[in-house]
Amino acid sequence: MGTVSGIIPREYLIDMFGKKMGSFFVRKQKGFIGPIGDDLPSLVPIVVSLLLFFTIFSVTLSVYNSKNTDIREQTDMLSAARIMKGDSIILSIDEFKTRCDTVKMKNYPSSFMFAVYKADYDLGEVMLDFTNETSIDPATNIPEKISKSFLRDESDAPYFCGFQKRIGNRLSSSTRSYVIRYYPVAIQVKLNSGVYSIVPGIMAMVMWE
Amino acid sequence: MNSRGQAALMDSIFFLMIVSTICTTLFFFMVNYGGQVDKQVSSFYSRDFAADSLKVVSYINIVRTGDSVFAAADNYEYDYLLAMMKEDYADKKEFSCETRKAAASTLQSVLKPFDDSIDYAFYLLNESQTEYLFLMFAVHECTDPAVCKQSGANVDLSEVVRRRYYYCKPQNKDVLEKQVFPYAGQVDSSVGKVTFTQPETRDTQGIPFVMGLSMWVSKDITVLNTLQTNREFNCILIDLESICPNPSA
Numbered sequence: 001m002g003t004v005s006g007i008i009p010r011e012y013l014i015d016m017f018g019k020k021m022g023s024f025f026v027r028k029q030k031g032f033i034g035p036i037g038d039d040l041p042s043l044v045p046i047v048v049s050l051l052l053f054f055t056i057f058s059v060t061l062s063v064y065n066s067k068n069t070d071i072r073e074q075t076d077m078l079s080a081a082r083i084m085k086g087d088s089i090i091l092s093i094d095e096f097k098t099r100c101d102t103v104k105m106k107n108y109p110s111s112f113m114f115a116v117y118k119a120d121y122d123l124g125e126v127m128l129d130f131t132n133e134t135s136i137d138p139a140t141n142i143p144e145k146i147s148k149s150f151l152r153d154e155s156d157a158p159y160f161c162g163f164q165k166r167i168g169n170r171l172s173s174s175t176r177s178y179v180i181r182y183y184p185v186a187i188q189v190k191l192n193s194g195v196y197s198i199v200p201g202i203m204a205m206v207m208w209e
Numbered sequence: 210m211n212s213r214g215q216a217a218l219m220d221s222i223f224f225l226m227i228v229s230t231i232c233t234t235l236f237f238f239m240v241n242y243g244g245q246v247d248k249q250v251s252s253f254y255s256r257d258f259a260a261d262s263l264k265v266v267s268y269i270n271i272v273r274t275g276d277s278v279f280a281a282a283d284n285y286e287y288d289y290l291l292a293m294m295k296e297d298y299a300d301k302k303e304f305s306c307e308t309r310k311a312a313a314s315t316l317q318s319v320l321k322p323f324d325d326s327i328d329y330a331f332y333l334l335n336e337s338q339t340e341y342l343f344l345m346f347a348v349h350e351c352t353d354p355a356v357c358k359q360s361g362a363n364v365d366l367s368e369v370v371r372r373r374y375y376y377c378k379p380q381n382k383d384v385l386e387k388q389v390f391p392y393a394g395q396v397d398s399s400v401g402k403v404t405f406t407q408p409e410t411r412d413t414q415g416i417p418f419v420m421g422l423s424m425w426v427s428k429d430i431t432v433l434n435t436l437q438t439n440r441e442f443n444c445i446l447i448d449l450e451s452i453c454p455n456p457s458a
Contacts, residue, residue: 042217049221049228056232060239067243074250078257088264119318120277181254182322184261186268191278197270197287199278200318 066177069209073179076110077207081183084114084161085203089186093153100161104141111136111168112207115150116159116187119200123182125149126204131173136164151201154190171208178208252397259399259422262319266312266331267291267401267420275310275453277318290315291403294333294343298405304343304376306453312345313374313447320347320424324372328393328433329424330385333403336417342405344377344385346436346444349427375436377444384442385423388432393425 080103090096100114113130117123133147143162150158169175187201272278272285273293293308304312316331317324328349333342351357353369381387390396399422404415436444 042221045221045225049225053228056235060235063239088261184265184319186265
């Protein structure tokens with residue numbers, strides 16, 4: 001401290017920082033550790049507070065974003081479903097494809113798959129059908145393979161509609177965030193006897209990021 | 210010097226308290242955020258599902274024996290379910306065994322995605338709300354009360370709980386609102402309108418009926434456990450497996 005007072009005159013320091021600051025540079029007091037060391041007990045709660053705040057803030061932001069994505073997926077699903085099922089009746093594969101083209105816009109925010117099942121199908125297998133037995137090429141948006149379980153018309157065309165985002169992930173059993181919904185539909189099919197009949201069907205839809 | 214240190218410590222503790230309050234607020238915001246929207250979206254979905262189910266019921270073809278189209282052979286005679294309902298109303302003002310079976314099997318197919326978890330009531334109510342033309346309950350019923358009364362995770366109820374369909378002719382039109390819905394929790398309903406014609410009247414003079422479907426999460430509701438014996442509900446079991454008696458025999 002003596003050296004400091006030797007370089008800067010004591011009176012000048014007192015003028016510049018006030019009496020206390022001047023005395024800091026000038027003489028050592030009993031029990032004084034230093035400007036940080038002296039306030040160490042009060043620094044601990046401040047550091048804890050800041051850590052707590054930033055941790056909770058980052059967790060909240062992450063949960064907020066994730067819930068927003070969920071909500072958007074669900075509302076997208078509702079609006080897409082309303083287009084796909086129309087008035088809850090599908091009279092032909094052409095009608096189904098027309099609706100599919102309406103939903104399948106180039107910049108659709110989520111990837112999705114829609115498929116119609118006969119109402120007597122075991123719905124426990126639906127996710128396996130979508131993840132293991134069906135896939136879409138992200139580059140061309142053309143299905144690479146389509147599950148045999150989906151309802152087909154008399155020309156063996158499947159009641160399936162899918163869209164894969166170019167930069168999105170493929171649907172797999174490890175996909176963490178997805179929404180699946182079922183809707184009842186009436187669907188016109190040709191029976192073995194050659195007669196057309198309107199039978200109950202289930203439209204399954206899955207949407208993911 | 211001492212009091213200066215205590216003041217700094219108190220300041221930082223106050224700071225910690227303020228930050229803790231903000232963190233608590235953020236935490237509750239995080240936990241509750243999206244809850245209302247989730248509920249709203251689920252509600253939209255349930256209502257859509259109920260409305261779609263009613264539409265499917267009005268479009269669907271069934272075998273005139275009351276069996277499902279999937280179970281029937283190809284040479285059976287098909288008709289619209291709604292046409293069979295109108296025909297029965299015009300003939301006897303009540304639904305025949307075949308029509309009841311057809312309605313139950315159609316709703317079974319349509320509501321299959323939630324068959325394990327929901328109970329429901331399907332009804333046709335005179336628009337003047339004086340009487341039910343048709344009231345059907347689909348409920349989960351325990352076939353072995355001793356097993357069902359046992360509590361605990363190790364009890365597998367899937368073997369003893371069965372889906373049953375009841376056709377009811379209640380004495381009072383308020384049975385649903387007063388004896389079922391208050392105990393069912395959230396009930397998702399959808400209603401439509403159909404017009405039935407009596408033999409002596411022309412098509413334009415049809416009687417309007419409200420067609421409704423109300424669904425709720427399956428739970429233990431006393432009146433629904435005693436449908437067969439409750440005189441107020443006046444119900445009979447619809448057996449989907451049995452063959453309907455020939456009316457001309």
